[in-house]
Amino acid sequence: MRVMPHIEELPYALYRADQVREFDRIAIEEFNIPGAELMERAGSRAYQFMQDRWPDLSEIVVVCGMGNNGGDGYVVARLASQAGIRVRVLQLGDALQLKGDALIMAESWTALGHPIEPFEKLGKTDLIVDAILGTGLERDVRGDWASAIEQINRHPANVFAIDIPSGLHADTGRIMGCAIEARASISFIGLKQGMFTGRGPDCCGEIVFDALEIPARVYAHQRLACKRIDWQKRSSLILPRRRTAHKGDFGHLLVIAGDRGYPGAARLAAEAAARSGAGLVTLATHPDHAHCLNLGRPELMVRGVTGVEELEQLMDRADALVLGPGLGRNEWGEMCHRAASGFTLPLVIDADGLNWLADQPRRRENWILTPHPGEASRLLGCDIARVENDRFSAVEEIQQRFGGVVVLKGAGTLIGDGSAQPTSLCSDGNPGMATGGSGDVLSGIIGAMIAQGHPGLEAAELGVCLHAAAGDRAAIKGEIGLLAGDLLPEIRTLLNGIGDSV
Structure with a gap:
């Protein structure tokens, strides 16, 4: 059964994907927070929420893409494994082509003696972690990537999306060919406006947020794209009515x-x-x-x-x-x-x-x-x-x-x-x-x-x-x-x- 987005205590400011990427750049270049540190924080927060939301997990599958979203997934996999959960990491794309901070996190995973499997079949699992595609998606998902998303959506296990469900456009809420249908999603640094309109609510499920301890001054560099309102x-x-009204x-x-x-x-x-x-x-x-x-x-x-x-x-x-x-x-x-x-x-x-x-x-x-x-x-x-x-x-x-x-x-x-x-x-x-x-x-x-x-x-x-x-x-x-x-x-x-x- 579908769950509605959980929006208590979420920020009211919503942003476009390019704005959130700019916050990320400012935090790294102007506030000297290493990108690997931000990735470690993101994976850690995702893992903590996953444990709170599904406390009885015994085995999970983490599906990673080639970018920073995949790097977040490798952090989740490592922390879950260290906590005694059986973890399989399935890689979409060539793991030998990973770069930057995502490569660092993949190497931390393999340094513990764990393999990286190419994505073929999900198999039996309690939870699927979606770390495939991030917020930069601008063209429809096709080929092996689309096949993987469709297989994930058919699987009976719950899906937990990191930052945004893969295939969902962060700015518009449009499904880009196909998209993950998550039970819950955790968004980082800035909430993306597309998560709350269009097909966003269908794809995101319960929504939670973590700013990753980004300094408040970072947000002064951008005007919010959209404001969330509620009763x-x-x-x-x-206002109360006057007695003489x-x-x-x-x-x-x-x-x-x-x-x-x-x-x-x-x-x-x-x-x-x-x-x-x-x-x-x-x-x-x-x-x-x-x-x-x-x-x-x-x-x-x-x-x-x-x-x-x-x-x-x-x-x-x-x-x-x-x-x-x-x-x-x-x-x-x-x-x-x-x-x-x-x-x-x-x-x-x-x-x-x-x-x-x-x-x-x-x-x-x-x-x-x-x-x-x-x-x-x-x-x-x-x-x-x-x-x-x-x-x-x-x-x-x-x-x-x-x-x-x-x-x-x-x-x-x-x-x-x-x-x-x-x-x-x-x-x-x-x-x-x-x-x-x-x-x-x-x-x-x-x-x-x-x-x-x-x-x-x-x-x-x-x-x-x-x-x-x-x-x-x-x-x-x-x-x-x-x-x-x-x-x-x-x-x-x-x-x-x-x-x-x-």
């Missing part, structure tokens, strides 16, 4: 949603907004189901609308808008899109609102766009694979074309506003949230944050983190069968600080 970090932006203090949100046949999306977005603290929530929806949408939630004000003039009257009284959940691609949805486009209120656009925007592109600075990869591909006029292969670039391109704040949903949701601020990456959430209506809940939460006066980027980050944390709480009873509506009671709990996020 624990962002919840301090939710009234509903007008917390904004009036208008949700424009729900063409004929899609009332559920409209209801989920509107109720999520109300649970997220908006003072008033009005739902403008198709007349066919307006009469029943608030039967179970009478606090929502529901209006069936048929034309632009009716919508304009409602928008005149609102502080912010949500457009798109269940909007549809028919005449009614087009009318709603046209009406909302004529107002300058802060706006969250989701679902079919984004599809209408793709058809009729324009730019605004006071909106928040919340596409999933399919909607992002339509906004960019490309296929979904291109979006998923580099989610960071996709966020940047959408923001440059359309302005405002962009929230690219998915595992490792990304948030960018085109400013000098690094892209934000939410590391909370779980696969149970991949269900119909989850995005509608998110749009309602973000809309409520805007209505309550949070600026665009802050509202998006708050909304994404609250949504993900609520999903994690709802998943305590299991991810399979989790419904979008299960998040609603958890939103209130988290906003009031009654329980910690998980």
